[in-house]
Amino acid sequence: MKLPVGLGRQILLAMSAITVVAGLIVFFGTYLAYTVMIAFYPRLESDDGGLTLTDLAILGAAILVTLPIAVFVALRLARRILEPLETLALSARRIADGDLSARAEPGDRSLGETAELVDDFNTMAQRLQDMAADMALWNATIAHELRTPLTILKGRLQGMIDGVFEPDERSLRGLVLQVDSLARLVEDLRTVTLADSGHLDLHREDVNLAVVVAELAEFAGPDLAAAGFPVRLDLHDVIVRVDATRIRQALLALVTNARRHGAGGAITISLGVSERTVLLGVADHGPGLTPELAARVFDPFVRGDLERSREVGGNGLGLSVVRAIVEAHGGTLRYRPAPGGGALFEIALTTSGPPDRVARRDAASPVRTV
Template sequence: MKRPESYSLWRWFCLRIFSLAIGSIVLIALCMWLRYVFLNWWVLKQMPLVTRQEFLYLREHPNVNAGRFNQLVDIWYGQSYSDPSITSTDLGLLGILVIVVTPMMVTLGLRAARPLSKQFSHLAKAAKAVTDGHFDVSATQEKQAPQELLELTHDFNAMTRQLARYDKELRTSHVALAHELRSPLTAAMGRLQGMLDGVFPSDPKQLTMVMNQLQHLNRLVEDLHFLSLVDANQLLLHQENVALYALLQEKILWLQPQFDQLQFHVENHVPPSLTLHVDALRLGQLFTILLENALRYAADGKKITVDAIETSQNWQLSFRDYGQGVSDAFLPQIFQKFTRADDSRARHSGGSGLGLSIAKAIAEAHGGSLTAENHPQGGLQLLLLLPK
C-alpha cells in the first residue's frame, strides 16, 4: 500500500498560512466584485431604454459630456456612489467583509492545524503511559500530520516496542538469574552445613564438591559481567592478525579429554592460511562456547564439523553437529539469556543458558553475526560471519 504523501513541518505551515492569506484576499475581492456586478445590473435594468443607451455611450466616451455622465451616475447610482470620504459605501462594505472573513479564516486555520494538535496529543498520551510503566503502548498516526511529526511518531512507537521487549527480557532474566544463582549457592551452603553438623565428613572429596558449586557460581557471575559490558557498549577488543585454524585447533586440544571420554570427533576444515584481524582471546572464547555447546547437547551425534566459506566481504564459519537439533519454534530464542530448549537444553547438563548469548555478543562486537539453523540433513548448524 502506497504511503500517503506528507510534507515537512515548514512546508506544512507555509502551505496553510499562504492558503489562508490568499483565500482571505480572494474572498474579499470576490465579494466586492459581486457587489459591483449586482448593483450595475440592477441599475441598468431600472433605466429606461433611451437613458440606458445614453449612459452606456457616455460610459464608453466620458469626455463627450462629462457633466451629463456624472448627472446620470448621481441620479441612478446615488450621490454616495462617488463619495471619496472614508464613510463611503465601498469602504464600509470592505470593513464588514474584514469583520466577517477574519473569524472564518481563523476557524479554517484552527481546523487546518487540527492534525498537528491531534498528533501531539497522541504522543503526549502515549508518553504519559510510558512514564507510568506501560511500555507496550503506541501513538496513533494522523495521516495529514507533517512528515517530521509522522517520523517522530514512528520512531516513538519503535522505541516503545524496544522498551517493551527489554522490559520483558529484564523480568525474565531476573527470575532466571535468581534461580541460577540460588541453585549452586544452596547446594554449597547445604553441603557446608552438613559438614558443620557432622552429616558429611570434612574431607577433600566434600570440599571439592563445595568448590565445584562455587566455581559454577563464579563462572555465572563472570558471564553476567561480560554481558553487562556488552549492553553498556564497554567491551574492549584487542585485535590483531590471528590464524583461525590454529586458534580453533588450540581450543579443540583443550577440550580433547572430554571429547575422548564421549568418543566425540571434531573435524577442523578451516584453511590453515586463513588469517583475520580479531581479538584472539574473545574469539577463542566464542569457539570454546560453540564446541562445548555441541559436546553438551549433541554428544549423541558423535561429531562436529567446522567449515569455512569465503564471500565477497566476509568469511563464514559453519559449526555443524549431528545431534537431534532444536525445534523450529525455539530457533528465534536460542540466543536469549537463560534460554534452553525443553528437549535438549536441560539444567542438569551444566549450562547456565548464557553461552550462546555471549558468543553472539562476541561475534557482533567484531562486526559480524552468529545465527542458528537446523541442518537439512539433521543436527544444529551455527553460522559465524566475520568481516575480512
C-alpha cells in the same frame, strides 16, 4: 465559546490578524489601482474623490464577514493540530509516571508530519515497554539460575556447620564446582551485556585461526575423545584480524554445546574462506534442532534438551555468548543442519583485507582427528 490556550490561541490570533490585514490590503490596493486608472482616464473620476461612507461600510462588512470565517478555520486547524499533540503530551506524562502502555492517537493523518511524530513516539514507547519486559524476564531468569547453586552451597555449608556433612576433600570439591558454576554464569552474563551495549573490549591482532583452532583441539581433545566425541579438524590457514582470546572462548562454547547435546560421534571443526568471508564451523552428529528451537536458539537462557543440560551442566547462555562475541567482531553466527546429520553452527567473519593476506590455503592439509 471557550478560546483555546497556548498554541491554539496563537493560531487563532494569527489567522484573525491575517484576515484583517488581507482585507485592508485588498481594499487599499483596489483604491490605489482605481487612482492610477483615473490618472490615465480622467472621465472615470466621480464627483466625490474621497472615501465615502458606503466605501467604509463595504470594507467593514467584508472584514466582519471574513473574520468569523477566519476564526472558524483557525479553530478547526488548531483542533486538528492540537489533538494529536495533546494526546502525545498526555502519553508522555503517563510514561514518565511509569505507565509504559500509554500510547498517543495520531488523529487526522492528513497532517503528515504530526502523524509521523505520533507514530515515532508510539514506536519508542513500544520499545521501552519491550525492554522493560525483557529486563523483568532477565531478572527472573537470572534469579532462577542463581537459586540452584546458591541453595546447594548454603545447604552444604550449613550441613558442615551442623555436623551433618564431613568437610572432606570430596565435599569441598563439590562446593568449588558450584562456585565455578556461579562464576561462569556471571561472566557469561557480563559478556552478553557488554556486547549488547557495544562496550565489549576486543584486542584485535592478525592471527592464524588454524593455529588457534588446533591449539584448542589439542587441549580439549583428550577429554572429548574419552567422552565419545573425538575432534576432527578440516582446517586451512586463515589470517584475520580478531581477538584471539574471544574467538577461542566462542569456539570452546560451540564445542561444549556439541558435547552437551550431541548423540556421540566426531565433532568436526572446519575453517576456510569463501569470497572474503572467513567461515569457522562446528558440526556434530546429534539430533539437530527443531525448527521452533532453531528460530530462538541464540536467545539467552534457551535450552534444548533440559535433562541433558542439567546432567552435563549448562545455563542456556553459551550460544548467546558466542553470538555476542561474533557480532562484536562484525560477523554473524548461523545454524543449519549438518550435511551428515546433526547441527552445524557456523561463524562468518567478513574481512576487507587482500585475498593473499587474508588466507593462505594449504591444499595438502588433511582432515585429521585429534
